[in-house]
Amino acid sequence: xxxxxxxxxxxxxxxxxxxxxxxxxxxxxxxxxxxxxxxxxxxxxxxxxxxxxxxxxxxxxxxxxxxxxxxxxxxxxxxxxxxxxxxxxxxxxxxxxxxxxxxxxxxxxxxxxxxxxxxxxxxxxxxxxxxxxxxxxxx
Amino acid sequence: xxxxxxxxxxxxxxxxxxxxxxxxxxxxxxxxxxxxxxxxxxxxxxxxxxxxxxxxxxxxxxxxxxxxxxxxxxxxxxxxxxxxxxxxxxxxxxxxxxxxxxxxxxxxxxxxxxxxxxxxxxxxxxxxxxxxxxxxxxx
Amino acid sequence: xxxxxxxxxxxxxxxxxxxxxxxxxxxxxxxxxxxxxxxxxxxxxxxxxxxxxxxxxxxxxxxxxxxxxxxxxxxxxxxxxxxxxxxxxxxxxxxxxxxxxxxxxxxxxxxxxxxxxxxxxxxxxxxxxxxxxxxxxxx
Amino acid sequence: xxxxxxxxxxxxxxxxxxxxxxxxxxxxxxxxxxxxxxxxxxxxxxxxxxxxxxxxxxxxxxxxxxxxxxxxxxxxxxxxxxxxxxxxxxxxxxxxxxxxxxxxxxxxxxxxxxxxxxxxxxxxxxxxxxxxxxxxxxx
Numbered sequence: 001x002x003x004x005x006x007x008x009x010x011x012x013x014x015x016x017x018x019x020x021x022x023x024x025x026x027x028x029x030x031x032x033x034x035x036x037x038x039x040x041x042x043x044x045x046x047x048x049x050x051x052x053x054x055x056x057x058x059x060x061x062x063x064x065x066x067x068x069x070x071x072x073x074x075x076x077x078x079x080x081x082x083x084x085x086x087x088x089x090x091x092x093x094x095x096x097x098x099x100x101x102x103x104x105x106x107x108x109x110x111x112x113x114x115x116x117x118x119x120x121x122x123x124x125x126x127x128x129x130x131x132x133x134x135x136x137x138x139x
Numbered sequence: 140x141x142x143x144x145x146x147x148x149x150x151x152x153x154x155x156x157x158x159x160x161x162x163x164x165x166x167x168x169x170x171x172x173x174x175x176x177x178x179x180x181x182x183x184x185x186x187x188x189x190x191x192x193x194x195x196x197x198x199x200x201x202x203x204x205x206x207x208x209x210x211x212x213x214x215x216x217x218x219x220x221x222x223x224x225x226x227x228x229x230x231x232x233x234x235x236x237x238x239x240x241x242x243x244x245x246x247x248x249x250x251x252x253x254x255x256x257x258x259x260x261x262x263x264x265x266x267x268x269x270x271x272x273x274x275x276x277x278x
Numbered sequence: 279x280x281x282x283x284x285x286x287x288x289x290x291x292x293x294x295x296x297x298x299x300x301x302x303x304x305x306x307x308x309x310x311x312x313x314x315x316x317x318x319x320x321x322x323x324x325x326x327x328x329x330x331x332x333x334x335x336x337x338x339x340x341x342x343x344x345x346x347x348x349x350x351x352x353x354x355x356x357x358x359x360x361x362x363x364x365x366x367x368x369x370x371x372x373x374x375x376x377x378x379x380x381x382x383x384x385x386x387x388x389x390x391x392x393x394x395x396x397x398x399x400x401x402x403x404x405x406x407x408x409x410x411x412x413x414x415x416x417x
Numbered sequence: 418x419x420x421x422x423x424x425x426x427x428x429x430x431x432x433x434x435x436x437x438x439x440x441x442x443x444x445x446x447x448x449x450x451x452x453x454x455x456x457x458x459x460x461x462x463x464x465x466x467x468x469x470x471x472x473x474x475x476x477x478x479x480x481x482x483x484x485x486x487x488x489x490x491x492x493x494x495x496x497x498x499x500x501x502x503x504x505x506x507x508x509x510x511x512x513x514x515x516x517x518x519x520x521x522x523x524x525x526x527x528x529x530x531x532x533x534x535x536x537x538x539x540x541x542x543x544x545x546x547x548x549x550x551x552x553x554x555x556x
Contacts, residue, residue: 002321003318003319003320003321006318007318031325031450032186032449032450033186033325033448033449033450033451033452034186034187034450034452035319035325035326035328035450035451036317036319036328037318037319038316038317038318038319039314039316039317040281040284040285040315040316041281041313041314041315041316042281043280043281047309047311047313048313050313050314061185061186061187062185062186062187062190063185063187063191064184064185064186065185077234078217079213079214079217079220079221079233080213080232080233080234082217082221082224083194083220083224083229083231083232083233083234084191084232085229086194086224086228086229086230086231086232087190087191087193087194087229087230087232088187088190089229089506090229107183108185141460142457142458142459142460145457146457170464172464174458174464174465174467175456175458175467176457176458177455177456177457177458178453178455178456179420179423179424179454179455180420180452180453180454180455181420182419182420186448186450186452187452189452189453322524323481324478324479324480324481324482324525325449325450325451325478325479325481326451326478326479326480326505329479329504329505330480330501330504332504333500333503333504352496352497353496356495356496359496359500360496360499363499363500363503367503368500368502368503368504368506368507369503369504370500370503371497371500371501371503371504372496372497372500373494373497373500
């Protein structure tokens with residue numbers, strides 16, 4: 001994941017949020033090792049949004065499992081996702097809006113975390129950014 | 140648990156995973172004190188798998204209770220396993236794939252943690268490794 | 279601190295780093311509450327640079343003291359800055375490159391953290407960004 | 418960093434330790450994101466050696482700075498390396514034996530951490546493993 005790709009993802013995700021009249025969004029892009037590449041928080045978003053965006057994307061990279069699958073697992077086995085959070089220092093937010101990013105061969109090259117509107121709308125904005133960068137997303 | 144035994148366990152668990160066409164696996168071997176003896180993560184496994192494998196095995200050693208029994212306890216009394224995680228620093232992942240290892244006299248000499256496929260398949264791969272090393276496993 | 283201002287600060291700080299042939303930089307902008315507004319990490323920078331950039335800027339906002347003054351305090355009273363880090367959860371990196379941002383009336387409206395080259399060069403890049411945004415910096 | 422490369426590094430580092438009659442060694446290999454790929458601890462090594470080996474390698478990856486350079490920085494500015502440890506959750510051990518691994522183009526693809534003998538001998542064993550794998554090490 002290059003910085004240019006990360007910028008494209010963030011700018012297009014935010015543009016998508018404005019076009020869809022979503023609430024102010026915050027968008028983080030993590031690399032294949034779960035490390036922060038870029039982040040932007042729109043004006044009027046709540047101050048603590050970095051940690052939520054990060055938590056959505058971080059769990060996706062570390063587990064190789066996107067937010068929708070994480071939520072399903074949390075619904076079925078809450079204690080398992082609680083334990084997962086224990087081993088990852090409480091940094092995992094298991095809901096949609098954490099989107100895996102794959103290259104053309106299907107390898108995970110990072111994740112995008114979006115927060116601010118409903119979890120489903122957050123995921124839509126993330127996908128808009130990922131597709132604008134010519135990459136594949138898994139919500 | 141010697142390093143030779145740990146290597147055998149890991150290599151045979153991974154071989155078993157390949158033979159059964161499981162997803163890429165990660166395997167940790169802990170000694171009788173719950174300390175890491177050896178670990179391997181297969182190519183294409185998600186980056187954060189060490190912590191999950193470790194959590195499965197660590198709880199097994201610390202509690203003297205294998206993953207299946209831990210999961211039963213978590214299903215019946217989620218708050219108890221949450222409290223256990225509190226006292227062990229959030230390092231316990233209470234699901235199958237955390238397998239106790241016993242010597243011929245039945246004494247616990249360590250534990251194996253496998254993650255990557257379903258919890259049940261993870262436990263099958265762990266048992267294949269433990270048996271190949273001439274030891275007894277409790278899933 | 280608006281997102282537009284934060285973008286200007288980051289882009290101009292990175293441009294300055296390229297013009298001065300510094301090593302790959304990472305730049306974070308925090309708001310007046312010490313919360314992340316925006317961040318970018320250049321390609322080839324080490325993966326863990328977010329935490330260092332954040333630590334430089336976070337201490338500046340929380341203490342109302344820029345990196346140079348923090349370093350002087352750490353040199354004179356290492357135990358004091360260690361204690362400060364205790365109360366702030368270990369999130370403070372007390373060296374230059376953590377730059378306070380003030381508005382035209384002198385009020386602190388955030389901080390910029392830059393890491394990647396020497397601490398002094400990091401501070402120079404931060405100042406280039408802050409000045410390009412029409413704001414005042416204190417290194 | 419593939420598992421095959423990691424195995425070669427570990428086995429050759431341990432062989433080197435035996436040839437040089439070093440104390441029992443523990444060797445970890447981390448990938449480019451600082452995540453554990455493989456680890457082995459020799460028989461008779463102290464139980465807590467995983468964390469030391471990991472700490473040597475983790476700091477190297479996260480900072481893009483090998484153990485020797487970390488130690489120099491810690492000697493010159495102890496409070497800086499203490500602060501770095503704060504932002505990385507206390508996981509950094511800034512001494513030789515944490516060796517950066519680079520590919521033929523010079524890009525960091527991971528790190529090796531060795532512990533058990535003197536820090537300098539640990540680094541020699543790490544280099545023996547890295548060179549046997551056809552990679553470049555920076556001590």
